[in-house]
Amino acid sequence: MSGALLSVEDAVVDLPTPRGNLRAVDHVDLAVGAGKTLGIVGESGCGKTMLSRAVLQLLPKKAKLSGRVMFNGQDLTTLSAEKLRKLRGRSLAVVFQDPMTSLNPVLTIGTQLIETIQEHLELDLAQARQRSIELLAAVGIPAPEQRLAQYPHQLSGGMRQRVAIAIALSCEPQLLIADEPTTALDVTIQAQILDLLAREQQRRHMAMIIITHDLGVVAGRTDEVAVMYAGRVVERAPTPALFKQMRMPYTEALLAALPKLDVAPHTPLPAISGRPPDPTRPLKGCSFSPRCRYSAGRCTTEKPRLSPAETQEHLYACFHPIAAGVGA
């Protein structure tokens, strides 16, 4: 995609494990433009976090990354550690599922906010403090001034996630990656946090990547969705197009398996049988083939490539796409 703020080009992440090589991310291409929100959806272990760590250049030491990560016209994979450190926190920010992984338990909220701000912006202590208070208020924390003196453990899970978001937003990043920011939270708090992210994203014209396993979360809050399975992007489309017509059987099955409020109790759920393949034992054909009810012919011998459907924006990797008549 030309003009994208971030584009990931043919990214591969390999991790050595005692069981052999584990390909966590398998030839992934993605892009997100300024002011846009991309959703990445998939089951546990499909490589969502590894992909976002590849973007942030925060992979485990033993991991091997190939491909390019273009951000603002520069390839992050070639930048020095010092340049990357500056970039992260300033232009590239991240919020994790567990806010405690981004918060320091022994420092007060105020110290953490003020330090981050002063590291990246040229503000004196009083200005940084003022800005911290504004940020805490912006993310919906009551009595922000008093909060500066509190420690993370003195806050509820929802409040902690708000603080983590405030820190991530503190230097006006161009891209925010939110890796399952609400998975550990209750539905009412989840809705508040997602509203907050959407509001800040629009206000700042920031690009955002929301990572989740819940198709419900991406439906109402993203411009584009990428569905991952076993390290690959298997379907990618503008959000309305994806939900209007899912082409890849896995995407359809994932949506069908979700319990829904408008279905009568005791209706058997269309479950997906089996489970994802062992990532250290890659399959020759389509990774979804052992669980796919449409699997036939070359599904077990050849890997389907991610390619466009009727429109250039809607991509899927499947030999027998749903309701298309263009398969095999």
Place this chain on the structure above:
Amino acid sequence: MLQTASDPLMKVENLVVEYSVGGKTIHAVSDVSLEIARGETLGLVGESGCGKSTLGRAVLQLRQAVSGKVLFDGHDLTTLKGESLRKMRRRVQLIFQDPIASLNPRRRIGDIVAEPLMIAGVKDPEERKRRVDEVLSAVGLDPALVSGRQPHEFSGGQCQRICIARSLVLNPEFVICDEPVSALDVSIRAQILNLLEEMKARYGLTLLFIAHDLAVVKAVSDRVAVMYLGRLCEVGPSEQLFARPAHPYTALLIEAIPVPDPDVRPTQSVPVGEPPSPIAPPSGCRFRTRCPRADARCAGEVPELRVVAPGQFAACHHPLI
């Protein structure tokens, strides 16, 4: 009690459970009454920390109640002791949220599933093996393949199948499922929910199904009870409760669920605010600090559960219906 089930197998009356932490009292379950009919699934929903697990544990007598009764098939479990309590408890089982952590990592699957039989005094090894094999097959595992292996060799979904097998091996009548699918992936979650439904039919079970996900609860429950900060807000038939919630908290929960449909824009009306502390719950209605309808009466007077529609009860001074 108003919520009369025609043939209650389990009846909880005015149950109060508290914890004491650093000299302070946590009001985990406050004056909760419930009935569960034979063969019924009652779903119990509410936010983290509202007291769902505590209620489940108190029903099983794993946690002593401060006051109140737990009547199982007419016997008050809170007053039973020794052998008679053990006998009664055999008929009631529990399935936990974290399937992997609830299995002993050093034991073989066959022994784990047989353990309740050992405790119950089934001495004949042939008989134990027969029952373990039967129940493992019932949950979709091949006894010959899994019996000799250890928990770490199985995925989360398979471990939950093993836990379900273990809970069913004594042929219980009543099973409390405490967030049995919360730790599982969407695709595996559907498999386990279907399995629970199948097991319920096959073994004629009565279930108390605890979860914080409303859609999950609705998928398996005949009736649903909604809890907030230790108190019951609303109880009613699943379809009816979700179609026409009477309690503002139930309505809020329904509204907050993300819908997998891009044409449904998420509502921005969810009020900011978080559950208050169970150490000092608000006076009157405990939901009043987040409730859009709260008034002076809500602060002064605890709302009682009242009928709002046939079979539907809400504890609210200003119900939505």
